[in-house]
Amino acid sequence: MDTIVAATEPDQAELRLWLRLLTCTSLIEREVRARMRREFDMTLPRFDVLAQLDRAADGLSMGELSDRLMVSAGNITGLIDRLAQEGLVARGSRPDDRRTVHVRLTDKGKQAFDQMTPTHHGWIADMLAGLDRTDRKALYDLLGRLKTSISGDA
Amino acid sequence: MDTIVAATEPDQAELRLWLRLLTCTSLIEREVRARMRREFDMTLPRFDVLAQLDRAADGLSMGELSDRLMVSAGNITGLIDRLAQEGLVARGSRPDDRRTVHVRLTDKGKQAFDQMTPTHHGWIADMLAGLDRTDRKALYDLLGRLKTSISGDA
DNA sequence: AGCAGAAGCTTTAGACTTAAAGCATCTCGA
DNA sequence: TCGAGATGCTTTAAGTCTAAAGCTTCTGCT
Numbered sequence: 001m002d003t004i005v006a007a008t009e010p011d012q013a014e015l016r017l018w019l020r021l022l023t024c025t026s027l028i029e030r031e032v033r034a035r036m037r038r039e040f041d042m043t044l045p046r047f048d049v050l051a052q053l054d055r056a057a058d059g060l061s062m063g064e065l066s067d068r069l070m071v072s073a074g075n076i077t078g079l080i081d082r083l084a085q086e087g088l089v090a091r092g093s094r095p096d097d098r099r100t101v102h103v104r105l106t107d108k109g110k111q112a113f114d115q116m117t118p119t120h121h122g123w124i125a126d127m128l129a130g131l132d133r134t135d136r137k138a139l140y141d142l143l144g145r146l147k148t149s150i151s152g153d154a
Numbered sequence: 155m156d157t158i159v160a161a162t163e164p165d166q167a168e169l170r171l172w173l174r175l176l177t178c179t180s181l182i183e184r185e186v187r188a189r190m191r192r193e194f195d196m197t198l199p200r201f202d203v204l205a206q207l208d209r210a211a212d213g214l215s216m217g218e219l220s221d222r223l224m225v226s227a228g229n230i231t232g233l234i235d236r237l238a239q240e241g242l243v244a245r246g247s248r249p250d251d252r253r254t255v256h257v258r259l260t261d262k263g264k265q266a267f268d269q270m271t272p273t274h275h276g277w278i279a280d281m282l283a284g285l286d287r288t289d290r291k292a293l294y295d296l297l298g299r300l301k302t303s304i305s306g307d308a
Numbered sequence: 309a310g311c312a313g314a315a316g317c318t319t320t321a322g323a324c325t326t327a328a329a330g331c332a333t334c335t336c337g338a
Numbered sequence: 339t340c341g342a343g344a345t346g347c348t349t350t351a352a353g354t355c356t357a358a359a360g361c362t363t364c365t366g367c368t
Contacts, residue, residue, distance in 0.1 A: 017282060227318080
């Protein structure tokens, strides 16, 4: 019976899985964006840039930021423009390649990030609190496999 | 030993899980957007609107679209403006409530959607092909639990 | 009846995003 | 050496998105 049903009406389990994945991401993103705005007057893209810069000891080039945040290079230009204007990051040049623009956190940027990040972590932890450690591990592993799958391994 | 490490350096497993979720979603979204553009000269938000309208037998109001796509009402206004201009959807009024704007697929819109959706489904299926049925089911269930968790059940 | 507030949509200002074109610089092979 | 192509970033045009304010219409209460 199953096969007959599957033949006449295509099973859309994959689509439902994708939509559910998208829903979860959107829900979290929306919540984080709203809180980020309310509590820190900060946007999510800007925060993400600060987080990447904080994680990299010596700053990053525009291209590295573009890769890590998975957004276009033109987008990074605009984000860094605004962050630099607020004094949270600073552009610099690299002597060995004058095409490259090097970006680093300013003291003010580092301070701002250090103030926001524990709260941000708390929001995430809260939203994931409904899953126990086992579920979180299982989900993490499955998403790892999904990541491989997306890039086209088969 | 574990506890000592955990005490001095906060465990960021939740953060890593969230980032991995975001990565998977971004990878799929980026791929689908690019193909949608190349093969159908269509954007993802517009396609999502068409998909919602196709699924609803009698069309939807602007507000219902806003809810289902989880985007702001103002955003829907702009999307429908553009889709209407292309002749893929039509605005209508509802006699019982003159505030409400009713939107439905035109024949042209229905045709366009029917042409795109099998291909779209194929892209998704391909990207998920690295997971077997068991994994997909497990992932689907875990995401269901995550969805509940995000909304704040605990 | 009629008014206060709610509900549904649009408008506005500003930020984010992309693709594509453009500019400067670098690399590498002839 | 020198020029073609690659690389790194910025600019541009257009679409997407949000929050907040504004407009119209409806609902419910007095």
